[in-house]
Amino acid sequence: MLEENEIPEESWGGFRDTWYLGRVPLAEAREVLAYERKVLGRLDSACDSQVEFELMAYALEWGETDDLPPPLLRRFNEEGLGDLIRDPDDFSPLGGLEIGVAGLVHALSATGCVTAASCRWHGETSWSDCPAVFFAAPAQRVETLAELIQARGCGLRESRGLLVIEAASIADLHSLAELIFEEIGGFQTG
Numbered sequence: 001m002l003e004e005n006e007i008p009e010e011s012w013g014g015f016r017d018t019w020y021l022g023r024v025p026l027a028e029a030r031e032v033l034a035y036e037r038k039v040l041g042r043l044d045s046a047c048d049s050q051v052e053f054e055l056m057a058y059a060l061e062w063g064e065t066d067d068l069p070p071p072l073l074r075r076f077n078e079e080g081l082g083d084l085i086r087d088p089d090d091f092s093p094l095g096g097l098e099i100g101v102a103g104l105v106h107a108l109s110a111t112g113c114v115t116a117a118s119c120r121w122h123g124e125t126s127w128s129d130c131p132a133v134f135f136a137a138p139a140q141r142v143e144t145l146a147e148l149i150q151a152r153g154c155g156l157r158e159s160r161g162l163l164v165i166e167a168a169s170i171a172d173l174h175s176l177a178e179l180i181f182e183e184i185g186g187f188q189t190g
Helices: 026-046 050-062 070-078 102-110 139-151 170-182
Strands: 114-119 132-136 155-159 162-166
Touching: 026 050, 026 102, 026 170, 050 070, 102 114, 102 132, 102 170, 139 155, 139 162, 139 170
Parallel strands: none
Antiparallel strands: 114 132, 132 162, 155 162
16 A cells, blocks of 8 residues: 555556545545446446447436437436436536446545546456456455455456456446445444
8 A cells, every 4th residue: 555645646557547536535435326326227227238338328427418329318318317417517426437436436435445547348448358446455454345345246356566356247346335335334444
């Protein structure tokens, strides 16, 4: 685990287009997780394919529906997804992160872990071959996290000098984030 003054603002672990979140307040992390839960439920019922999911998720993440084909835009609005778009002046209701990993990134950050990069997996164009979150954490948090990660069927390994949580789906990562909040007391160190 690096000291806070040792964490670079960008490119930690060799990743591009990243930024340091710092210690996210617990209330903010819970808000992100609740929003993500709502969005994932609606996207699940609205999408028939990964391509549709990616297009609709992007529209929600950035508040831009211009790239949605007319039939998909109609379904987007019929499913009430348009109602979930926040104020266009707001950076993003997910802190600029992707749906499916934002909740876990915020949960980890709220518990004293430092995240470096995340990816929900975008098919063949993705830099990660599965949904993943790269992070660093003190040893006692890793021990607690390892049990929760295993309980949700996710994996934990080392890569690029960091720890990485991987999952078969973003639903698994979201479930892990929910479990972290249920067990938040295990992360309190005083």
